[in-house]
Amino acid sequence: MTDSISIRAGRAALSDVFVEPAWLAEHLNDPGVRIVEVDVSRAAYEQGHIPGAVFWNAYADLHHADYSPLDRREFEDLLSRSGLAPNATIVFYGYGHYLGFWLMKAYGHERALVMNGTRQGWRDAGRPWTTDLPKPVPSSYTLPEVEATQLMSLDALQGTLGSGDPVILDVRSDAEFAGERFWPSGAMEGAGRPGHIPGAVHLHADLLRTADGAFKNAAEVRQLFQDRGVVPERSVVTYCTIGIRASEAALVLRYLLGYPDARVYYGSWAEWGSRAETPIET
Template sequence: MQQGNCLPTKLLSRQVRTRSAAAAAMDLPALVEPAWLRDRLDSSDMRVLDCTWYLPGTDKNPYEEFLASRIPGSRYFDLDKISMPDTGLPHMLPSPAAFGAAADALDISNSSAVVVYDRSGCFSAPRVWWTFRAFGHDRVAVLNGGLPAWLAEGLPLDEAPADEAALAAPVQAARSPPANPCFRAHLQEDLVRGLEEMRKLAAAAANGGGGEQVVDARPAARFAGTAAEPRAGVRSGHIPGSRSVPASEVVEGGRLRPANELATIFKAAGVDPGRPAVCSCGSGVTAAILALALHQLSPGNQVAVYDGSWSEWGSLPDTPVDTAD
């Protein structure tokens, strides 16, 4: 039985087998270079997403920038709008059905290879990389250096007018998803942490440690409580027992640092890349940069992201807050 734009079962099975063969031939690491993407851009299995997001208050509009120019074949992923509505927290993970519907509208199947990029280099794209993985899609990579690296290598841009109706479709689909999207999204609970799980980790830290490492990607001054949080009503400080690794330290010139440098940075902060970890930040964006960095060092290790991050923890009156280094 055909549902929405899904293919009939027999045709879908045949297509999945065909794409799986192509997928097996296309090695997809978590981090790819512009030349790698250039050589595979025309693959029928490849989907490229512009996932640009800027901090509130910056005088930039990622949607307008996408309309003006983009990597050829790119689609636009709206991080704020493809999210759970009415939570009071920024860009929380959507429901599996909403994410599946958005993926359908982006022409992404469960066998697609997905490469995500942003216009800062390595800022918001890792959040979308983690989101795909959190919904069970591991065939996703971050373009190292993003659009600036693509341009630095003299690679072309598509500056033709974009189809704005098609750009709106993923958000519309996420807001009103069908009961059974073609893209099957299944939440991987080992990659996501919520408030109650973080409370348990904080309690464990107060009793001498144990459990997962908590790594905070915010600037060091906010971690230490010496700088105010940018969001009103949010306290300064950090989750007890957490370690500070500012996301700016693992990125240089818009690119993720080499593995040997990452290892040194995490070791200096008291973080063991071989142990399970939870990454946190202000709103769950730069935490994913740390998750990507830890994944580069130990791909088989469990690294989760605290989705509510400090926007949630710091705004609650009963969550413990530490300001010690």
């Protein structure tokens, strides 16, 4: 990833979403800045990570064993175990950084940011790197008493089927959408039913980026969405497998293109396709 914020370069709103690696490197010892790496496996983190970063597993920490999402109290417990505080600036990086950011914003944390770069880019630049595992001091994080309107549950989404509101946007690969595979990798272990949510429109999340990993320009990205009926005048809910790609697409819609009502179906296909009673299309 070379310049993931090029889609709206120069816009003041970007400071509410992204932070440059150089800034983060300068604030590694700032007690008001906390770092969280989010991924689907702990292996890379244990081989090396940004100093002080705690780790969240998108499956084990952010979902239950049946892939249903954490509730508010459980998310508070995770924040407390991670030693995070309501007044902290929390910077996310790693494969699942957009999911971490989206959940924090959805639950009302004011200062959540995404590092504008990759693990490898950080290391290639010669910035601090460690295998030391931090021991966060547990906190008592209480989330604001606000409704998480940027998230949608399975029951709520199922209740909208057939209504056309919201637009349901599947951002998985072509093979996943077509029902050729359940997991993105094609693995069969723990796989549920393949397919997609009835009535969903499809836009592979990879199409939002250029070959070097930067977001395409605003006009191109806006056209990709509009060609699929995803327009600012309509509510939209995104989903993928576990919420990571869905959060990326929702972030582009809400924060970078200014769509007023973009939400994430947090449980995504891992939850939907694992339930016997949910309808599917292929």
